[in-house]
Each structure stands twice: as structure tokens, then as C-alpha cells.
Amino acid sequence: MGRKIEGLQRMLIIINRLKGMQRYVPREELERYVTLRMEERDGTAVNIRTLQRDINEIEELFGIRIHFDKKQGGYYIDEEDELKQEQYNRLLLNFDLLNALDSTSNLHTYVLAEHHRPANNECLPQLLKAIKFSHPISFTYVYVREGGITREKRVHPHYLKEDQQRWYLLAYDNGELKTFNVAYIRNLRTLGGETFKRNMNIPINELFKDCYGIWNQLSIPVEDIELSYDALDGSFLKSVPLHHSQEIIIDTKEEFRIRLRLRITNDFVMALLSRSRSLTVVKPLHLRERVRMIYEEALTRNL
Structure with missing residues (x-):
């Protein structure tokens, strides 16, 4: 089962990379990218043989054809299959989340999820891993309502919550539980050498009971x-x-x-x-x- 999950992880990482802005991805670049993402998930490095096997299985499992263009020197997803993007976007998100956790984990203790695939979700696996292993994180946060100014943050991540196709991080910032829009997080770093005791007594269902969406402003009656x-x-x-x-x-x-x-x-x-x-x-x-x-x-x- 573990090897099957690892194979699915690699395949979804490959699809994520190839559906990005870069039309053609060189073999070495794709190999490095998949290896790096697998190492973040405690997986193993990949070689070209593994990569080619995964590409073949992607077509069998997902119906997505990946080709190698010799003139451009890179892999790309067939244009016809780009039209299917909406069909497999939800599947990709579910695997993004599930693959960041191991098979023995209880997903609901880490993620409060709806079933969409929002934009700017590249750091979700890293955030999930930090939550799971109780590692503090630091990042630069963009305050859009304050004209785009940025502040450095060092927080204890506790939950991810989705609302209206946007992901939010619930984290303790200097002892206060705050909400951060994941789309405005920059330069995310996991402080892997440190741990904190995760508060498992947060009344999470009560926290958003009286609000619409993510903003539970207690000053509003x-x-x-x-x-x-x-x-x-x-x-x-x-x-x-x-x-x-x-x-x-x-x-x-x-x-x-x-x-x-x-x-x-x-x-x-x-x-x-x-x-x-x-x-x-x-x-x-x-x-x-x-x-x-x-x-x-x-x-x-x-x-």
C-alpha cells in the first residue's frame, strides 16, 4: 500500500508541474522537481526510468497524455487533455492534501476542507506537514487591506480552512489565534528543528458558528x-x-x-x-x- 501511495504522489506531482505556466519542462528539471517534492513528503528520489513509468501510468489512470518534444527539449501535456482540467482538479486537490499526511492520519484533525481546488495552493503540503509534526513556521505576509505592506511572521500552525475557494491558515501568533490567507503568504519556511505543543482543545466548531465564512469578528454582535x-x-x-x-x-x-x-x-x-x-x-x-x-x-x- 505504501508503494502505491508513493507512486500516486509522484504522478500527481508530475501533473501539477506540467500544468503550470511553463509549456515545456526539461527532463532534468522535472526529475529534480519531483525528487524535491517527494523528499518533502519523506519519499525517495526518482530517476528517468521511474519518471517514464509514472508518465505511462498517468495516461492509464487519469487519461492525461504526456509527450516529450525533442525540438523544445521538454515534457508537456497534450493540448486536448488541458480541456479536461476541471475534471481532475478536484482529484488533484484531494491527493495534495491526503498525500501530505500518512495513511494512518485522521485528515479531519488537520484540515477543515471543502472540495474545490483554489489557486495559490503550492504551499499546502508544507503547511500540512508543519501542522502534523507541530513545527513552527515563518513567512512574509502581505496585508492587502493596508496597501500591500508586508510583515514578518513566526507562528504555530494549527488548522487549514477553506472558504469560497480560498485557503486560510489558523495559527497562534504571539499567543493569539489568527487567520492568514494562504494566497498572501510569501517565503514560507518550516522551522524543522523546533516543535510546539499543539492545542487540541480549540472549540473549532464553535469558532465559526456565528460568522459567515472565515472572519469571526467578535466586536460585531x-x-x-x-x-x-x-x-x-x-x-x-x-x-x-x-x-x-x-x-x-x-x-x-x-x-x-x-x-x-x-x-x-x-x-x-x-x-x-x-x-x-x-x-x-x-x-x-x-x-x-x-x-x-x-x-x-x-x-x-x-x-
């Missing part, structure tokens, strides 16, 4: 919210609720009304706007006013 839609929008909201607290209070041909209880963050307001064709905010009034002002300003900008 939890409020009762009532929203009204027409029946068409209601059919979508019944199949994909806005929040786990969603409760249907009216469901007729004329109206679909729901009650929610959560913190009204910017992320929640943006979610309301994304399905606002028939939206009426019944309460609270300050949310109704906030939505109205957003549309008034948008109307002014787009006259």
Missing part, C-alpha cells in the same frame, strides 16, 4: 436577521442555505422568507448582494439601509 425573496430565489436558497442557522418561516408561491442568526460582516453583506435580485431585508433596519446605500452608490457610479 450576533443578530437576528430576516430576509424575503421570491419563490425562484427561494428554490436556490433551500438547496444551498446562506448559513447553517437558516430557518424557513414562509415558503409560498408569492414569498420565501428566512431567519438567520449571525454576525453581519462585510463577507455576509457581499453574499447577500450576490443573490439580491428579489431580496428584501426585513430586519434589522441597519442592514436594510446598508444594502440600500450600496446600490445607490453603485447606481451613481454607473449612470
Whole structure:
């Protein structure tokens, strides 16, 4: 079983490398890349014979044809198979995560995952390994809301959480649990010579219970919210609720009304706007006013 998992790891690393921006990847470069990624996963080095065998098995298992162009001097994925990218993206993400852990691990103790493959996920395996073995990490973090300034961070990583196709790191920064968008992490380094005691008592299910998405801003109160839609929008909201607290209070041909209880963050307001064709905010009034002002300003900008 271990050898089979290692083979799958190599194959998925090869696919990840060849579907990048570089059209043709030289044999030696691909060999070095796969070896480096396997060493990060406690795997073994690869040679050209192993690489060629994996390439053949990739076509059998995934239906992805990899060719070697002698003129360009590199491997590439057949253009026809690039059209299949959406079909195997989810599979790649699942293996990215599972292969960063060994077969005896409980994935849910490290990852709070949905099933998408977001961009900028190259450091996920390294983050998972640091969490698993309780190694501190350091990185440069880009603060987009502050004009792109950067700060150096040294943290104790505890969880990865996905929200709306973005990955976030939950880590202790000077004793305080904080959230970092993985897409804005630069120069990630694992401090392999150090360990910390991982806090297994974090009430993870409670942590995000009263928020929409990842930002649980405790300074914002939890409020009762009532929203009204027409029946068409209601059919979508019944199949994909806005929040786990969603409760249907009216469901007729004329109206679909729901009650929610959560913190009204910017992320929640943006979610309301994304399905606002028939939206009426019944309460609270300050949310109704906030939505109205957003549309008034948008109307002014787009006259």
C-alpha cells in the first residue's frame, strides 16, 4: 500500500508541474522537481526510468497524455487533455492534501476542507506537514487591506480552512489565534528543528458558528436577521442555505422568507448582494439601509 501511495504522489506531482505556466519542462528539471517534492513528503528520489513509468501510468489512470518534444527539449501535456482540467482538479486537490499526511492520519484533525481546488495552493503540503509534526513556521505576509505592506511572521500552525475557494491558515501568533490567507503568504519556511505543543482543545466548531465564512469578528454582535425573496430565489436558497442557522418561516408561491442568526460582516453583506435580485431585508433596519446605500452608490457610479 505504501508503494502505491508513493507512486500516486509522484504522478500527481508530475501533473501539477506540467500544468503550470511553463509549456515545456526539461527532463532534468522535472526529475529534480519531483525528487524535491517527494523528499518533502519523506519519499525517495526518482530517476528517468521511474519518471517514464509514472508518465505511462498517468495516461492509464487519469487519461492525461504526456509527450516529450525533442525540438523544445521538454515534457508537456497534450493540448486536448488541458480541456479536461476541471475534471481532475478536484482529484488533484484531494491527493495534495491526503498525500501530505500518512495513511494512518485522521485528515479531519488537520484540515477543515471543502472540495474545490483554489489557486495559490503550492504551499499546502508544507503547511500540512508543519501542522502534523507541530513545527513552527515563518513567512512574509502581505496585508492587502493596508496597501500591500508586508510583515514578518513566526507562528504555530494549527488548522487549514477553506472558504469560497480560498485557503486560510489558523495559527497562534504571539499567543493569539489568527487567520492568514494562504494566497498572501510569501517565503514560507518550516522551522524543522523546533516543535510546539499543539492545542487540541480549540472549540473549532464553535469558532465559526456565528460568522459567515472565515472572519469571526467578535466586536460585531450576533443578530437576528430576516430576509424575503421570491419563490425562484427561494428554490436556490433551500438547496444551498446562506448559513447553517437558516430557518424557513414562509415558503409560498408569492414569498420565501428566512431567519438567520449571525454576525453581519462585510463577507455576509457581499453574499447577500450576490443573490439580491428579489431580496428584501426585513430586519434589522441597519442592514436594510446598508444594502440600500450600496446600490445607490453603485447606481451613481454607473449612470
